[in-house]
Amino acid sequence: MNESRKDSVVQSKTGIADHRAGKYLTFRLANEEYGLEILKVREIIGLMDITRVPKTPEFIRGVINLRGKVIPVVELRLKFSMEAKQDTDETCIIVVDIAGETGSVLMGILVDAVSEVLDIQPEEIEDPPSFGAGFDTRFILGIGKVKNTVKLLLDIDRVLTGVEVSGLEGYAETPEINEASALTI
Amino acid sequence: MNRLEKLLDGVATSLIMLDVDDLPGLAGIHEGLLQISREADDDAGIIRQAAAKSAEFVEKIVLNEVPDKMAVISMLNGCISGMQAIVRDGRSPAEAHFPSELGLTDVDRVGSSNAASIDDNDKPEIMSGENNGINPKTTDSEDAPRSSNSNLTSPPAEEPEPMFISLENSDSSLLAEFINEAREHCTIAEQMLMDLETNPEDESAINAIFRGFHTIKGAAGFLDLKPVSVLAHESETLLDLARKKTVKIVGAVADMIFDAIDTMRKLLDGTEKALTENIRFDASHLIAPILAALRRYLENPNAAPSGVVPKRVGDILIEMGIVTQPQIDSALAKKETPEEKLGETLVKQGVVPAKAVAHALRSQQQGKIEKPTAAVKEMVKIDTERLDRLVDTIGELVIAESMVGQDEEILRRVSPKVARNITHLNKITREIQEMGMAMRLVPVKPTFQKLARAVRDLTKKSGKEIEFIVSGEDTEVDRSIAENIGDPLMHMVRNSADHGLETPEDRIKAGKDRVGRIMVRAYHKGGNIFFDIEDDGRGLDRERILAKAREKGLIDHNKEISDKEIYNLILLPGFSTAQKITDISGRGVGMDVVKKNIDSMRGNLEISSTPGQGTLFSIKLPLTLAIIDGMLVKVEREKLIIPTLSIVESLSLVPDMIFTVTGKGEMINLRGELLPLIRIRELFGFEKDDAGNDSKAVVVVEDGAKRVGFVVNELLGQRQTVIKSLGPVFGKQKWIAGGAILSDGTVGLIMDVSGVISLSASTVMVESEVVLNREQKPQEVPAA
Structure with missing residues (x-):
């Protein structure tokens, strides 16, 4: 184990400071490990009653009451088009601070389990590989290779900003269609 | 009133109402000024010269030769008031205070003997442009418009001392605090100044204004903000004279202090900008006019106008x-x-x-009536964010308390003593909740004061005489209401001043007092807050509104409609009977925006009017925007809240009542009225609850003229809930208005009735729905 870690250090380009380096909170989705910049994380809470908001995309699980504040919860599995899974005892909500257009917004993300906080060195981070058309990797900051495992470091702003824009548009359009048809009749 | 005065008033009015891009308007003003210049018969020729110069400036605006048109227009305003002072009030040219940018050459020389003494002081200022420049005229005219914005490069033309605000070495947190504090002093000073209007002898008010300027001066000196401290110093000197009763704060002197406060505000804005953007702020042009006016006055207080006392x-x-x-x-x-x-x-x-x-x-x-001074309460300033957090936390406390206090397990086991303690806790919690709500309340006084200030300015500009009467200044409203009601009120007051009230001549002709009245009232009635805006002007012109509405095809030609319906027409977008879009009213928010603002506060606007006697706008608002009365209903496993405001009635549903249209759309016959049903469970796609109580209640709701029935499982009762926004993520959906924290700590969703109805209409395109929908939209059809 130690041996291989040393190897990776030797292989990487040293001396260049990487702004992506730092502390990450890692969590699990299916059998993949993800990392969130620790500065984005407000808190981690256990699963609680989530009120589903009708007629919204499947990946928006609903809203919760976070000490008097109503915040939306996004089910990350569904957001990434992964298979849905029953909630378990390990299922958690990570509350993150998102830089939205109108200032910062609190949002919850529902993940399978929270793992640990890792300090990832610059030399352990690589740019995300390109998978060709149809696979958007813009929301991945980089890939951290720590102790033989791979952590996908998320740009959570990118992941969740999309939620507001694309997520609800389909539904928002319907009333307008209705208005138009009402006028033409 | 002589012809010249009339011409001047005409130009003054059109100047106020002018839009910078309104070329015909500008042409009219140009023509008016030339006519004044031709007709002016004052021996000194000052009027003739001033009018001709002003006309030149108007021409420059038309030809796009000036960078900041608004500044030139405000300068022209000053010039017109100067001419008015000479013509109407018989003042000497030196007292008329023509803006120096106008470039009049011999104002002071032709003045009276009094004016001669200040000749030497004024001349260098006016002439400096000619001394240092090649082609002095153009320098003057080009510099003039810049005087009101912060110009960073050009050296000051009229002001010998450079007035830069440079923040390189200052402590930014100290400075930010100073700006906030100084702004507050400005607000207080302005309030006191308004009080002085009615009671010029009020010493405590004069002292308060003096103290404000004095504090600003001290702090500004410490922070090395020279322009601020110089302006504060000069104002303070003037106020000191007032304290010693050498001068009275009335008329022109009051105007000067108002101007000083305005300039101070602009300086503070500039300083703030300089602070945030880290630039140098040149205040010379900004403060030059007011400093000149103050100094000129202080040189010789007796020469300046002693002020127009309430009545001439x-x-x-x-x-x-x-x-x-x-x-x-x-x-x-x-x-x-x-x-x-x-x-x-x-x-x-x-x-x-x-x-x-x-x-x-x-x-x-x-005319100067003694006014009792109100007792001053001790106040503490609190950051609004902290206050909101406190109120939020109290909400949490209430929920936590009820979760403990109503826990069956606890209730079953506790001793009488614990039960008593729990009751006590409950009582205290509720008290805290009430106090928290009360902390969000603020009096409407500051809002009203802004209105009074606006009316004062309007009176000066339009030549109309207006008495502004407010009552209920101490009425307390929720902070968010106080913030949101300002613009609509301002608009309606301007409307009343501009369109509602007639000119003094017309009023006398109509047999009314020459002074028009605008009354604004705030009061509580039946769990609501009311704002009334009433004027005793000409009233709404029923026929003209009707004609306009017919012309626009908004109403049927033959249909008889009630007065109320006619008056409500003015609330439609793009509906204005004003002949011309003006600055006082007509620009900015229209009545449709007023209506929208009031709607967004869940309020109601009523208009009543008597031709020739005036108009009354009455706004009814809920006590607070944060709390909504709602009916908690259960739909399968979900709990939803329907706002009580939209609920007409509720009834239990018997299957026999339902009949269908083309096998799909369900309706019930409610006392002869056909009521379409919307099944919330199906519309929202909720899972069926296996515990299995079938849908059995109908809540009849109303959206405008349209009524539908929402089918739910069960009514859980009335709730007062605090509305929480769902945030930007849900900003685009229309069917949920917000969330509310229920007593079990979960979030309940508050339905937006009209959103739900249109969602249903788009999902199920039943014919009857479409017809209803069209009935609801007629107002928007012509607008689209």
Whole structure:
């Protein structure tokens, strides 16, 4: 184990400071490990009653009451088009601070389990590989290779900003269609 | 009123109402100014010169030769007021305070003997442009517009001392604190100044204004903000004279202090900008005019206008029926020196007995009524964010308390003593909740004061005489309401001043008092807050509104409609009977925006009007925006809240009542009215609850004229809940208005009734729905 870690250090380009380096909170989705910049994380809470908001995309699980504040919860599995899974005892909500257009917004993300906080060195981070058309990797900051495992470091702003824009548009359009048809009749 | 005065008033009014891009309007003003210049017969030729110069500036605006048109227009405003002061009030040219940018060359030389003494002080300022520049005229005219914005490069033309604010070495947190504090002092000073309007002798008010400027001066000196401290110093000097009763804060002196406060605000804005953007802020142009005015006045307080006291002697004499307007006019024209009192002239000419003048003077003094000063309460300032957090936390406490207090397990086991303690806890919690809510309340006084200030400015500009009466200044409203009601109120007051009230001449012709009245009231009634705006002007023109509505095809030609319906037409977008879009009203928010603002506060606007006697706008608002009365309903496993405001009635659903249209759309017959049903479970796609109580209640809701029934499982009762926004993520959906924290700590969703109805209409395109939908939309059809 130690041996291989040393190897990776030797292989990487040293001396260049990487702004992506730092502390990450890692969590699990299916059998993949993800990392969130620790500065984005407000808190981690256990699963609680989530009120589903009708007629919204499947990946928006609903809203919760976070000490008097109503915040939306996004089910990350569904957001990434992964298979849905029953909630378990390990299922958690990570509350993150998102830089939205109108200032910062609190949002919850529902993940399978929270793992640990890792300090990832610059030399352990690589740019995300390109998978060709149809696979958007813009929301991945980089890939951290720590102790033989791979952590996908998320740009959570990118992941969740999309939620507001694309997520609800389909539904928002319907009333307008209705208005138009009402006028033409 | 002589012809020149009329012309001037005409130009003044169109100037106020002018839009910078309104070319015909500008042309009209240009024409008016030239006419004034032709007709002016004052011996000194000052009016002639000023009018001609102003016309040149108007031309420059038309030809796009000036960078900041608004600044030029405000300068022209100053010039017009100067001319008015000479023509109407018989002041000497030196007292008229023409803006120096105008480039008048010999204002001071032709002035009275009094003015001669300040000649030397003024001349360098006006002439400096000519001394240092090649082609002085253009320098002057090009610099003029910049005077109101912070120009960073050009050296000051009129102000010898450079006034830079440079923040390189200052402590930014100290500075930010100073800006906040100084702004507050400005607000207080302004309030006190308004109080002085009615009671110029109020020493405590003068002292308060003095202290404000003094504090600002001290802090500004410490922070090395030279322009701020210089302005504060000069203002303070003037106020000190007022404290020593050398001068009275009325009329022009009050105007000067108002201007000083305005300039101070602009300086603070500039400083803030300089602070955040880390740039240097050149204030020279900004403060030059007010500093010049203050210094000129301080040089020789007696030379400046002693101010127009509430009523002019001439007006009082006319009212008393002793003289007529033409007699006054001729007396004004014959005044031997501008300083001679009108009363003296009249007595000299033998028009009026001296006793009558004395009477008039006495009643003029009585106009200043003693006003009791309100007791000052001790206050603490709190960051609004902290306050909101406190109120939020209290909400949490209430929920946590009820979760403990109503926990069956606890209740089953506790001893009487614990039960008593729990009751006690409950009582205290509720008290705290009430106090928390009360902390969000603020009096409407500051909002009203802004209105009073606006009316004051309007009175000055439009030549109309307006008495502004407010009542219920101490009425407390939720902070969010106080913030949101300001714009609509301002708009309606401007509307009343501009369109509602007639000119003094027209009012006298109509047999009314020449002074128009605008009354604004705030009061509580039946769990609501009311704001009334009433004027005693000409009233709404029913026929013109009707004609306009017919022309626009908004109403049927033959249909008879009620007065109320007609008045409500003015609330439609793009509906204005004003002949011309003006600055006072017509621009900015229209009545449709007023309506929208009020709607967004869940309020209601009613209009009533009597032709020739005035108009009353009455706004009804809920006590607070944060709390909503709702009916908690259960749909399968979900709990939803329907706002009580939209609920007409609820009834239990018997399957026999339902009949269908083309096998899909369900309706019930409710006392002869066909009511479409919306099944919330199906619409929202909720899973069926296996515990299995079938849908059995209908909540009849109303959206405008449209009624539908929501089918739910169960009514859980009325709830007062705090609305929480769902945030930007859900910003685009229309069917959920917000969330509410329920007593079990979960979030309940508050339905937006009209959103749910249109969602349903788009999902199920049943014919009956479409017809209903079209009925609801007629107002928007022509607008689209």
